Amino acid sequence: MLAEGLRKRFDENWALDGFDLAVPAGTVCGLLGPNGAGKTTAVRILATLLRLDGGRAEVAGHDVAREAPAVRRQVALNGQQSTVDDVLTGKENLVMWGRLYHLSKRQAEARADELLEQFGLTDAADKRAKQYSGGMRRRLDLASSFIMRPSVLFLDEPTTGLDPRNRGEVWREVKRVVAEGTTVLLTTQYLDEADQLADQIVVLDTGRVAAQGTPDQLKSKLGGDRIEVVVRDADELPVVADVLGPDAEVDPDAFRVSAAVADRVAALTRVTSALAAKGVEAEDIALRRPTLDEVFLAITGHKAVSEVRA
């Protein structure tokens, strides 16, 4: 998947303004950014749903503007909303899409059974989708994207609005299809999601690429996670600062000391036992990941502007 200088205008606003992207086959690229950064616009252009106003893009070896039908045979799109039909059963949903992808009736049914099995929905195959849980619907939606074994999958905020367990289920399915060789372009507002799934992260800001790299590269750019220790007594602050190392920042008003850590849980264990050894009783110890806002602030130097159009 390749994009060069993509531009797209809505009325007066450039939703994309010179967007570049290169995703090697069989990898996952996470498109990260606040609402209005142009994530969805980029996905819709690459999935041939929007015409571009400038630049060029190639998906699965075909130009999205000139060879849209060829692109459509190779890609699948999973949008923010679920396209699952509530009234149909899980299997009927899959058979319908299979037929619309021009499989014969028998092929469509066989493929539906296969996918239900793969996505762990066999038991619910003949239940109406209305009775499915949020995670099951999402999985059914994903399954319907895989009918044609697409070489490229677009996932537009696949876990927005799902609880942690259901998010985990969706992540597992995404990892599975990637292992089978599918290229995935994923948009998300969640840093941990990109962290879990993506080989490469691209941060979008007002229609341009603000930063890109592997999750680790981006994190080190930001200083990664922080550990925060709160104590009861101001006298203990220097002791804690000593434990946390030379980068420790002391906030005497809040009785808080914080420092960047690279290895999360190991750091937590180390700090807890070191404090116990020194006889310091902490009021609170917490590990905190940088929020998307902080990432964004660090990378672009300004706060995320929410635009009307996502």
Next chain:
Amino acid sequence: MRYAVVDSWIVAKRDLIHWVREPVRVFANLAYPVISVLIFGLVFGSAMNVFGGGDYIEFLLPGMFGQTIAFGVGSTLMMVSMDADRGVTDRFRASPMSQTGVVAGRSIADLVNSSLELLVLALCGLVIGWSFHDGPLNALLAFALLLWLRFALVWVGIYIGLLVKPEAAQASWMFLFPLTMFANTFVSPELMPGWLRVVAEWNPLSSTVAAARELFGNPGVGGDSWAAQNSLLLAVLWPAVFVAIFWPLSVLKYRNLSR
């Protein structure tokens, strides 16, 4: 081409399954015209005059058929705007399916639904005293004209459905209701004040209803205006005009979703 046929059947089947599985909706759809027939026919009926004489229930039924057909545009645009809103339309567009299939399927499903409504209304009418008097062939022709108007309205519904959100689509009833009343559906235009009479006479729905009355051999046919005297011709022409305008508009709108 073969796929256009297969795809439209698949899309139509989806809607038909909806109706079968959600009988409450079908019932609500059918209940309104049936209740209206009873209210207008049996409650108001005795106080109603048919211009030129004749039984009011005989006059009313073709009007009810017409109103049901016109209301159909509301359900078309509701379904279209809901599909667009939920991203189903995007999925259709990003798939290799025939794009004609999407709209053709919509037409098939809507025509089947409207035929069913007409059938129930007709049976209800037969029970309370309506009948056709010019033979089954003319009666079938009348129903064909009604469905021809329905087909034309599918395109109006698709165009508007792509234009508005489902919330707005729901409000379409507010416009449809008066549009079906400023016509010859319930009262002869001859009994209306001058300006409204012109509106009612030239209302496309009036042409189809008048043509149906003529073909069923029901009272209330004819009038002074050219529109009233040429209702059969207009019942063919008006829908053709709608199709000629809204078919290309819908296709254009559908393509411009990628703007």
